[in-house]
Amino acid sequence: MxxxxxxxxxxxxxxxxxxxxxxxxxxxxxxxxxxxxxxxxxxxxxxxxxxxxxxxxxxxxxxxxxxxxxxxxxxxxxxxxxxxxxxxxxxxxxxxxxxxxxxxxxxxxxxxxxxxxxxxxxxxxxxxxxxxxxxxxxxxxxxxxxxxxxxxVLDSIAFGRRALPPPAGGKYINKNPSSQHRTKCKNSLNNGTERPSGIRQTQNSIVQVKVIKWSGSGLAQWNPVKSKPPIDH
Missing domain, CATH: 3.80.10.10 (Ribonuclease Inhibitor)
Known part of the structure; x- marks a missing residue:
């Protein structure tokens, strides 16, 4: 040794x-x-x-x-x-x-x-x-x-094909205004009361953008505006 x-x-x-x-x-x-x-x-x-x-x-x-x-x-x-x-x-x-x-x-x-x-x-x-x-x-x-x-995942993010997941304890909100607009329209129609039988839906949207407020996190706030129902002809 x-x-x-x-x-x-x-x-x-x-x-x-x-x-x-x-x-x-x-x-x-x-x-x-x-x-x-x-x-x-x-x-x-x-x-x-x-x-x-x-x-x-x-x-x-x-x-x-x-x-x-x-x-x-x-x-x-x-x-x-x-x-x-x-x-x-x-x-x-x-x-x-x-x-x-x-x-x-x-x-x-x-x-x-x-x-x-x-x-x-x-x-x-x-x-x-x-x-x-x-x-x-x-x-x-x-x-x-x-x-x-x-x-x-890294490659898809680098080329803009995928969004990052929401942070822990947070809530992810889509930053695409047109997407949020469509979602709000759909929710307003689905969650509201049934329309009278004599009223039909027109092609015009019943939700309008009233306020767009961008915060530091880039989130948009959308306020629905009540409009008169279309008149049945």
């Missing part, structure tokens, strides 16, 4: 088949276990303050369970292993909000053509993925690909 100091531990190229229990070393911040024969990781292998973990070039088939408590991790190398499930891997790493360097290539799930964008979408803090810098174009494309509904 080689220790540079109390915070770094190097166990690479030792022929290890398992990860020893290192959780009791509370000062450890960096652990190197690369180039061994490790197939699985114990749930109590590492302390929660670890910031760098090197597990590349092993035979690990799953990381579900033993890493999710490593919320301080900034560097994680897992390339050239046998991890098959991408969803499980993403779920395991989702608490790592400070993760900026991640390496997963040469695992079976990386053969999926959308693998990189999927990882970029779920880990916005990652700046270096598989030894390649994450650029703004990849981030935007990942957002459009895996956040399709939200992107559709």
């Amino acid at each position: 080689k220790r540079d100091d109390e915070s770094r531990l190097h166990l690479g190229r030792r022929g290890l088949c398992f990860v020893p229990d290192l959780s009791k070393f509370s000062m450890l911040r960096c652990v190197c276990l690369n180039n061994n024969k490790i197939t699985e990781i114990c749930r109590t292998s590492f302390n929660c303050c670890l910031t760098e973990l090197y597990l590349q070039n092993n035979y690990i088939t799953s990381i579900s369970g033993p890493l999710r408590h490593l919320s301080c991790l900034r560097v994680l190398l897992l390339h050239n292993n046998q991890i098959k499930c991408l969803d499980e891997t993403v779920a395991e790493l989702r608490n790592m909000q400070d993760l900026h360097t991640l390496s997963l290539y040469l695992n079976p799930f990386t053969q999926d053509p959308q693998y990189r964008h999927y990882v970029v979408h779920h880990f916005p803090s990652v700046q270096l993925l598989d030894r390649k810098e994450v650029n703004l174009g990849e981030t935007r494309l990942a957002f459009k690909t895996f956040n399709t509904e939200r992107q559709r």
Whole structure:
């Protein structure tokens, strides 16, 4: 066992088949276990303050369970292993909000053509993925690909095809005057008393705009004006 100091531990190229229990070393911040024969990781292998973990070039088939408590991790190398499930891997790493360097290539799930964008979408803090810098174009494309509904709403708003939803606790009022005018006319006809049988409806509107008052929120007030019923000929 080689220790540079109390915070770094190097166990690479030792022929290890398992990860020893290192959780009791509370000062450890960096652990190197690369180039061994490790197939699985114990749930109590590492302390929660670890910031760098090197597990590349092993035979690990799953990381579900033993890493999710490593919320301080900034560097994680897992390339050239046998991890098959991408969803499980993403779920395991989702608490790592400070993760900026991640390496997963040469695992079976990386053969999926959308693998990189999927990882970029779920880990916005990652700046270096598989030894390649994450650029703004990849981030935007990942957002459009895996956040399709939200992107559709944003696109429709940008092109004026859809209005924003009403704020919480508020009431949305259509700002289109002609639409409000038609609505008021319809409500006046539907909610009023029945017309006498000798009176028929004419083509003229029975509601007129009396006051248009625009407030800071852009809402219009409409006041109905009573008019004489048309005379039946």
